[in-house]
Amino acid sequence: MLLQRFLIRLLTMLITLFGVAVVVFVVIRVAPGDPIAMMLPPGATDDDIARLRALYGLDKTIVQQFFIWLSGVIRGDFGTSISLRQDVLGLVFNRLPATLELAIVALIMAVALGGTTAVLGARERGTAVEAGIDIASGAALSIPDFLWGLVLILLFGVLVPIFDISGRVSPQLDLPFVTQFYFFESLLRLRFDLTWDLLKHMLMPAVALALPLAAIISQLLKQSLKEVLDLDYVVLARVKGFSETQVILREALKNAALPTLTLVGVQFTFLIGGTVIVERLFSYEGLGNMAIDAVINRDLPLIQGIVLVFALLFVLINLVVDMMYALLNPRLRHG
Amino acid sequence: MDRASRRGLSPRLWLAGGWLLLALLAAIFAPLVAPQDPLAQDLMLERLPPFWLDGAEPGYWLGTDSLGRDLLSRLIFGGRIAFIVAFAAAIAACLVGSTLGLIAGYFGGWADRIISRIVDIWMAFPPVLFAILLVAVLGTGLSSVILAIAIIDWTRFCRVIRAEAMGQSRMDYVENARIAGYGRIGIMLREVLPNVVPSIVALLSLEMGIAVIVEAILSFVNLSISTDDPTWGGIIAEGRLSIHQAWWVLVFPLITLILTVLSFGQFGEALKARFDPVLR
Numbered sequence: 001m002l003l004q005r006f007l008i009r010l011l012t013m014l015i016t017l018f019g020v021a022v023v024v025f026v027v028i029r030v031a032p033g034d035p036i037a038m039m040l041p042p043g044a045t046d047d048d049i050a051r052l053r054a055l056y057g058l059d060k061t062i063v064q065q066f067f068i069w070l071s072g073v074i075r076g077d078f079g080t081s082i083s084l085r086q087d088v089l090g091l092v093f094n095r096l097p098a099t100l101e102l103a104i105v106a107l108i109m110a111v112a113l114g115g116t117t118a119v120l121g122a123r124e125r126g127t128a129v130e131a132g133i134d135i136a137s138g139a140a141l142s143i144p145d146f147l148w149g150l151v152l153i154l155l156f157g158v159l160v161p162i163f164d165i166s167g168r169v170s171p172q173l174d175l176p177f178v179t180q181f182y183f184f185e186s187l188l189r190l191r192f193d194l195t196w197d198l199l200k201h202m203l204m205p206a207v208a209l210a211l212p213l214a215a216i217i218s219q220l221l222k223q224s225l226k227e228v229l230d231l232d233y234v235v236l237a238r239v240k241g242f243s244e245t246q247v248i249l250r251e252a253l254k255n256a257a258l259p260t261l262t263l264v265g266v267q268f269t270f271l272i273g274g275t276v277i278v279e280r281l282f283s284y285e286g287l288g289n290m291a292i293d294a295v296i297n298r299d300l301p302l303i304q305g306i307v308l309v310f311a312l313l314f315v316l317i318n319l320v321v322d323m324m325y326a327l328l329n330p331r332l333r334h335g
Numbered sequence: 336m337d338r339a340s341r342r343g344l345s346p347r348l349w350l351a352g353g354w355l356l357l358a359l360l361a362a363i364f365a366p367l368v369a370p371q372d373p374l375a376q377d378l379m380l381e382r383l384p385p386f387w388l389d390g391a392e393p394g395y396w397l398g399t400d401s402l403g404r405d406l407l408s409r410l411i412f413g414g415r416i417a418f419i420v421a422f423a424a425a426i427a428a429c430l431v432g433s434t435l436g437l438i439a440g441y442f443g444g445w446a447d448r449i450i451s452r453i454v455d456i457w458m459a460f461p462p463v464l465f466a467i468l469l470v471a472v473l474g475t476g477l478s479s480v481i482l483a484i485a486i487i488d489w490t491r492f493c494r495v496i497r498a499e500a501m502g503q504s505r506m507d508y509v510e511n512a513r514i515a516g517y518g519r520i521g522i523m524l525r526e527v528l529p530n531v532v533p534s535i536v537a538l539l540s541l542e543m544g545i546a547v548i549v550e551a552i553l554s555f556v557n558l559s560i561s562t563d564d565p566t567w568g569g570i571i572a573e574g575r576l577s578i579h580q581a582w583w584v585l586v587f588p589l590i591t592l593i594l595t596v597l598s599f600g601q602f603g604e605a606l607k608a609r610f611d612p613v614l615r
Contacts, residue, residue: 019456142600144548150589273461291464295471311459
């Protein structure tokens with residue numbers, strides 16, 4: 001049952017990825033302007049142009065070009081960046097960890113903040129505390145990450161300048177890292193001086209990304225907690241003498257968390273999508289920032305590679321969440 | 336929704352509607368209400384602070400940017416682009432998305448499978464990157480921005496309307512209409528569509544707010560309309576650069592954007608409550 005579900009999801013995932021590849025290819029080939037013309041110095045002869053066209057397979061039909069490109073992608077050959085003159089896959093892998101770190105830190109913040117306010121709101125249901133949480137989460141949800149980023153820059157970059165508003169790490173620091181996961185590696189190496197510097201750069205973009213997601217978690221989890229809190233087994237725990245907080249944390253949370261989990265999966269992909277502009281806003285050297293540069297420079301191979309990596313990330317997250325849901329949901333586990 | 340919370344919604348609706356009306360009227364009559372020429376540069380007047388601070392000049396209420404251009408006038412004229420994009424992009428996305436959602440939800444079967452697969456593919460793109468890519472491909476300009484937003488955001492309408500139409504098509508009244516001998520398309524348009532209109536209206540208002548933000552993001556990365564006309568995102572990009580010298584260049588467009596987005600969202604919620612027969 002589980003295996004079957006997994007295989008079906010895997011198949012639809014591959015179809016989705018193939019669709020993304022087709023759409024990216026079509027969109028980019030529609031682009032006016034000859035990509036070859038941008039690669040050649042002025043004064044190149046027609047012969048040079050023809051040779052380069054043949055080299056990049058641009059003399060073949062569009063369908064042939066697509067399958068040549070796709071077979072390269074499957075083998076891990078995403079081509080060469082036009083603006084940076086380096087292997088696309090290498091460039092992407094160099095930048096991806098920065099974006100992943102940012103997204104994971106933001107996700108942890110969102111779960112912590114959303115979870116805490118949900119438990120608090122459920123415990124204090126019907127009071128001014130709950131009303132206050134509702135207003136705060138309504139505002140956090142209605143304002144998109146781009147605007148939150150700007151608000152944070154003004155508050156903690158200018159008014160009370162305690163955090164850095166641009167970059168990923170202070171440039172004068174000597175970095176001993178072997179991976180691109182600077183933040184996680186600094187923790188493992190116990191170099192907390194570097195962790196602090198990285199955190200000072202990462203905190204504001206992470207909060208900007210986390211706030212809308214925290215609001216969604218808070219609203220949904222509070223709602224399911226309130227529903228569960230009226231059930232018999234929770235009432236029994238209360239009769240046994242557990243405090244309301246204990247009842248929520250030990251009995252209710254486990255059963256109320258499942259609907260939230262599914263939603264967090266989808267919302268996490270939105271959060272990752274948000275890194276593109278938030279990284280730009282904070283000049284954070286991640287994949288999204290590189291993607292915008294690639295578009296501005298019309299670096300087609302690099303754009304294709306980045307979009308595909310984002311899409312792969314999105315469908316993988318959805319697959320993982322779907323499997324976690326199936327594993328945790330007793331109705332599906334024994335079905 | 337009980338009566339008390341309905342009444343509680345009202346002041347918010349008035350505030351939201353009031354702000355949108357004010358901003359819209361200012362944008363429409365921009366040449367009449369703007370105190371200065373939004374493009375006029377005067378290096379003698381660069382980075383003037385807003386009116387309540389020392390060094391402010393009369394007639395430049397919200398101050399000036401680093402080229403000495405009047406901030407209030409630029410915001411008023413920037414509203415023109417924002418509202419044109421909001422209305423045009425949201426309506427285009429709504430028409431495409433609602434139509435496909437209605438077809439997928441009501442007819443089901445192959446139509447549903449194909450449309451849902453396309454939605455899945457669309458959802459695998461980071462939306463902001465997709466928007467930037469499309470505008471880069473289509474070329475900068477007002478129609479490209481509108482087209483890009485519509486191409487990306489139709490899925491928002493499609494997903495919601497599909498689910499609602501699916502629920503409606505299982506209702507007794509649809510079955511009754513079928514027994515009464517109405518055709519499938521007739522039932523879809525005359526029976527199912529009116530019941531999903533409240534959701535469409537709410538989404539439409541929400542999408543206008545989103546379109547304003549996407550336009551601001553595109554202007555921020557300098558990929559929007561590519562003329563000298565002021566845009567809210569363009570002013571924000573300016574403000575981000577001169578943040579330590581002239582904070583007001585960032586603060587005022589930011590407040591404008593936040594108020595506009597919140598208002599579109601609130602307006603949509605209130606309209607939905609008003610139109611929804613069950614809630615009413």
